[in-house]
Amino acid sequence: MTQPTATPEARRRPTDAAADDVTSLGRADSRAVRRRSLRLLGDLLRHHKPALAWAALLVVASTLGQVAGPWLVAVAIDRAVPAFADGSVTPLVLTGAGYLVAAVLGGVAAGAYVRAAARIAQAVLLDLRRRVFRQTQRLSLEFHESYTSGRIISRQTSDLEALRELLDGGLTGVVSSLLLMVFTFVSLALLDWRSGVVLAVAFVPAWLLTRWFQRMSQRYYREQRTASARLIVKFVETMTGMRAVQAFRREPTTEAEYRALGEDYRDANLQIFGVNGRFQPGLILIGNLTVVAALGVGGWRVLEGTLAVGVLAAVLLYCKRFFQPVQQLGMFYNAFQSATAALEKVSGLLAEEPTVVEPTNPVPLPQGSARGELRLEHVVFRYGDGPVVLPGLDLTIPAGQTVAVVGTTGAGKSTVAKLVTRFYDATEGAVRLDGIDVRDLASADLRRAVVMVTQEAYLFSGSVRENIALGRPGATQDEIEAAARAVGAHEFVLDMPDGYDTDVNKRGGRVSAGQRQLLSFARAFLADPAVLVLDEATSSLDMPGERLVQRGLQTLLADRTAIIIAHRLSTVAIADRVLVMEHGRVVEDGAPADLIAGDGRYAQLHAAWQDSLV
Numbered sequence: 001m002t003q004p005t006a007t008p009e010a011r012r013r014p015t016d017a018a019a020d021d022v023t024s025l026g027r028a029d030s031r032a033v034r035r036r037s038l039r040l041l042g043d044l045l046r047h048h049k050p051a052l053a054w055a056a057l058l059v060v061a062s063t064l065g066q067v068a069g070p071w072l073v074a075v076a077i078d079r080a081v082p083a084f085a086d087g088s089v090t091p092l093v094l095t096g097a098g099y100l101v102a103a104v105l106g107g108v109a110a111g112a113y114v115r116a117a118a119r120i121a122q123a124v125l126l127d128l129r130r131r132v133f134r135q136t137q138r139l140s141l142e143f144h145e146s147y148t149s150g151r152i153i154s155r156q157t158s159d160l161e162a163l164r165e166l167l168d169g170g171l172t173g174v175v176s177s178l179l180l181m182v183f184t185f186v187s188l189a190l191l192d193w194r195s196g197v198v199l200a201v202a203f204v205p206a207w208l209l210t211r212w213f214q215r216m217s218q219r220y221y222r223e224q225r226t227a228s229a230r231l232i233v234k235f236v237e238t239m240t241g242m243r244a245v246q247a248f249r250r251e252p253t254t255e256a257e258y259r260a261l262g263e264d265y266r267d268a269n270l271q272i273f274g275v276n277g278r279f280q281p282g283l284i285l286i287g288n289l290t291v292v293a294a295l296g297v298g299g300w301r302v303l304e305g306t307l308a309v310g311v312l313a314a315v316l317l318y319c320k321r322f323f324q325p326v327q328q329l330g331m332f333y334n335a336f337q338s339a340t341a342a343l344e345k346v347s348g349l350l351a352e353e354p355t356v357v358e359p360t361n362p363v364p365l366p367q368g369s370a371r372g373e374l375r376l377e378h379v380v381f382r383y384g385d386g387p388v389v390l391p392g393l394d395l396t397i398p399a400g401q402t403v404a405v406v407g408t409t410g411a412g413k414s415t416v417a418k419l420v421t422r423f424y425d426a427t428e429g430a431v432r433l434d435g436i437d438v439r440d441l442a443s444a445d446l447r448r449a450v451v452m453v454t455q456e457a458y459l460f461s462g463s464v465r466e467n468i469a470l471g472r473p474g475a476t477q478d479e480i481e482a483a484a485r486a487v488g489a490h491e492f493v494l495d496m497p498d499g500y501d502t503d504v505n506k507r508g509g510r511v512s513a514g515q516r517q518l519l520s521f522a523r524a525f526l527a528d529p530a531v532l533v534l535d536e537a538t539s540s541l542d543m544p545g546e547r548l549v550q551r552g553l554q555t556l557l558a559d560r561t562a563i564i565i566a567h568r569l570s571t572v573a574i575a576d577r578v579l580v581m582e583h584g585r586v587v588e589d590g591a592p593a594d595l596i597a598g599d600g601r602y603a604q605l606h607a608a609w610q611d612s613l614v
């Protein structure tokens with residue numbers, strides 16, 4: 001029943017988000033990344049088949065309208081004008097009318113095509129935006145602890161923006177340009193195959209130049225996107241850590257780092273322009289040389305009398321037109337490259353699998369709710385393929401017991417909290433709630449039974465009421481107030497400008513660290529879990545604040561299993577049992593009074609703490 005835990009090897013997928021910052025991929029990886037991007041694109045477009053077919057019809061119609069022009073010019077010069085000279089006006093009127101109809105229909109179809117393509121593009125972008133957001137919420141904490149928020153922001157912003165730019169105009173242009181080239185070539189070959197050969201020969205250097213451009217710009221676009229992501233990451237990191245930056249006078253260093261990253265980004269952009277600067281004129285040159293060659297060969301044949309003047313005119317128009325879309329294609333190719341690189345990154349993010357997986361056949365809790373007995377059975381744990389943090393932990397916490405976990409920093413206390421709350425899965429062994437492996441519990445059941453209150457006590461934008469109600473959506477005002485009263489938050493909430501309706505992000509709605517803590521206690525009280533995990537919950541409080549919180553805490557902990565990870569030994573006093581951890585092992589385990597009476601680690605810690613109070 002238990003889900004197999006992913007091995008570190010299985011978790012490392014070089015083509016996925018882990019390889020995000022790599023700019024030059026090997027051939028196989030590059031192909032895998034491309035396949036993944038195309039799969040995503042195919043999946044996104046799957047729902048738009050009728051609309052795509054309609055857009056394809058429109059673009060074909062508009063291209064036919066465009067390539068009909070030179071053909072009609074040839075007919076007009078070679079047939080209609082001589083016929084007119086002979087007194088017959090009908091051929092000239094018909095070709096003129098045909099030209100007009102082709103031009104109008106081509107224009108109308110082109111307009112309709114742009115609108116149809118834009119509708120598809122916008123729908124695809126909305127879908128992608130939602131997928132990225134849903135995926136980032138779905139992924140486990142392990143992912144978020146390594147894939148920084150800055151990188152996710154750059155997926156949601158600059159990468160989706162690059163895709164938007166392509167889909168908004170570029171792609172429509174690429175499709176119609178390609179089609180125009182193919183149709184132009186076919187029309188030319190049908191009209192005069194020898195000129196078709198001239199064009200085909202000229203296409204070889206153009207194709208080689210385009211391949212070179214593709215290769216170079218692909219590399220530089222990858223570099224550009226990576227440089228842009230790094231820039232965003234640095235910016236977000238500095239902004240979120242502004243207090244630390246200012247407190248430690250890191251401004252000059254961060255500025256220098258940011259400047260260096262900005263220069264990398266500039267250089268990456270310059271490289272792209274360098275490649276462009278060679279590609280565009282190269283193509284123009286090839287295009288003009290082709291026109292010269294077609295004119296030379298065609299002119300000779302006209303003089304020989306083997307080619308009609310009208311056909312030569314059409315040939316020249318076709319040759320000129322053939323290279324126009326190639327140039328356009330080159331320009332769109334930039335947007336295309338940028339978007340491909342973005343799609344590669346976004347598809348990498350979307351291909352990530354949560355490391356904490358929902359069981360396929362969840363085991364229900366007996367009687368629908370948990371009692372709260374926790375058992376860690378020979379739990380071995382390491383983060384990814386890092387060093388072993390917990391070498392083998394056996395621990396039983398009976399339902400209703402309050403356990404304080406203390407120990408040196410880095411001993412593995414928070415790790416135990418993350419395993420009990422199943423933000424991570426044990427590498428070996430099992431964590432059981434009421435005898436059931438937490439990996440077999442539906443996450444809804446687990447989250448209802450086990451609630452974690454962290455030091456940051458995060459408040460979402462919205463009112464105080466909404467923030468408390470997060471504990472139990474649908475709770476009544478009375479229940480919310482009762483929860484706030486129970487933990488001692490009611491009074492200060494009433495003192496706020498709009499009481500429970502105060503917006504926590506508006507002026508006057510700002511709360512202190514201790515008050516925020518109490519609000520998160522109220523939230524947890526309302527959730528009424530069987531097991532409560534408090535990670536460093538009291539460490540940021542001053543003494544009076546702490547006393548207030550201490551009282552709230554006692555109410556909160558009554559009748560439920562609790563694990564408190566605390567640096568403040570005053571919190572430990574309310575615990576039934578203390579665990580002292582060191583290097584991932586429990587080195588002492590007993591009632592606080594018993595441990596203080598002894599001469600172990602906790603007795604020393606306690607004595608040192610008491611000394612610090614006087």
Ligand SMILES: Nc1ncnc2c1ncn2[C@@H]1O[C@H](COP(=O)(O)OP(=O)(O)OP(=O)(O)O)[C@@H](O)[C@H]1O
Nearest residue numbers: 145383386389407408409410411412413414415416
């Ligand atoms: N997300 C992570 N990725 C990799 N290693 C981690 C991660 N979180 C913690 N560690 C490592 O695991 C070990 C235990 O960390 P943990 O946070 O559990 O310690 P702790 O006892 O809670 O420490 P503190 O009291 O300082 O919070 C440390 O060596 C730490 O470097």
